[in-house]
Amino acid sequence: MAEHLEKRAIVSGIGQSEVGRRIYGGDDRWERMPLDLTIDAALAAIADAGLDRRDIGGICTYPGNMDTPPGFSAVGVTELQDALRLELDWFAGGLESPGQLGSVIGACLAVAAGLADHILCFRTVWEASAQGDKGREAVTMGGGGGSFKARTFLQWSLPFGAPSAANWIGMMAMRHFHEFGTTREQLAQIALNARKNAALNAKAVYREPMTMEDYLGVRMISDPLCLYDCDVPVDGSTAVVISRADHAPDMPNPAVHVEAVGSALHGRPSWDQWDDLTTMACRDAGAMLWERTDLTPADVDLAELYDGFSFITLAWLEALGFCGHGEGGPFIEGGSRIALDGELPLNTHGGQLSAGRLHGYGFLHEAVLQLRGQAGERQVAGGPEVGVAAAGGGPLAGCLLLTR
């Protein structure tokens, strides 16, 4: 049997910039440009790993530098490498990978293969500033009207006034509700739990209490998803350093080991042609993860699962086997099981719903903090030893099983 090389990798350092709703100063204020946020996160992660920039031999990032949608990404490998004058033996950045954390999985394999000893991985967003006061409408391709014509996969949804993942995920949630009797009150627990945890996270953007009444009363976006089922755009950057495990003794912080990864995509890579719309690509990635370890879902002490929309978290819970397919609603009902003091603490920093849309990397950052015992007020009790970080919705999915 092939050796599972990801086990040779550790997360040796983590770093995060300032995070906020609109911290980019604009064209006349260069201090908070996306690259500057990235540099803050990168240097913090390098220092956290006890390293110097000259030790960094690789960069992996998602999705690389892109002009559109606005604020989705403005920094790729090139910009960061040049700003820090890094000498790289391996680098990769791109959109086509197993979700946002696919970039981290790539780094694990690269250090395991000896391409580099230490690889810096990062994800930078500045969607809050880029969207400005126009909000999410600003990201709907063609919103300017006129000559824009839809190409690629977008041609199948944009002409029908369905430009948002809220529409695409809304249809998946609706099918799940239909087949399994899942309810809005159940789904609400993802948002309520996130908000409760965000209250203990000083960097979270939404920290005021949210009640079930608030959730059920807020405006709908795309049935059955309401405003509080949608994550909140922010500006910010998150970085991690992936090192080969033999460096662990040299690191100032406890090493967090990569026990297994999930990167599979077996179904059709599409938002509407996916075979079973009550599942997502996480079904395949989650199944793969458990094929690469002797641990089981029962061993997991905390789960940091992508919540670009609340329903995606529910899909990840099922995909990772914390409950059966279709059982996600009853599993989270009432919220006590997924609370900070529950049997499976979930999205302990507030997720993207309340802490802000750092787009996948926030979950990994939080899982590492928790496994190190450095999560402060929101630290999961009992010295958690096993955690899952997962990111991506629809046809995007990648996940890591981490151990202390």
Place this chain on the structure above:
Amino acid sequence: MTGKPFRVLPCITPENRHFWTGGADGELRFMRCGDCRYWIHPPAPICPECLSKEIEIEAASGRGVIHTYTINRKEWYPNLHPPYPIAIVSLDEQEDLRLTTNIVDCAVDEVEIGMPVEVVFEEYDEVYLPMFRPRRGS
């Protein structure tokens, strides 16, 4: 300016022309494998089932059922006013022959999964967007 809502239109290519313009003749056209008869959508130069490259263009019945839907309640585009139903319709020809579309001629609160629907086209220049309405009669 017509009374039609704003729509982002697809870029017509040799690959997708049959789909987006078939409505001019009242037909919902797809690619279909000339060998194993599998319906192929979105367009591809090979049959994903049998790998035949004998691809034909054929009109489907235009009848199907709502596999799932959402009611969009946010205004994404000027002059395309919510609420409106967005659906994934599964066509009668083949369970996995599906497309994202809008449900029309139907009250928003009457749309439901499993509802039998039939195609109706909305014309925008050379593009005929396939929408679906509740099926009438048999």
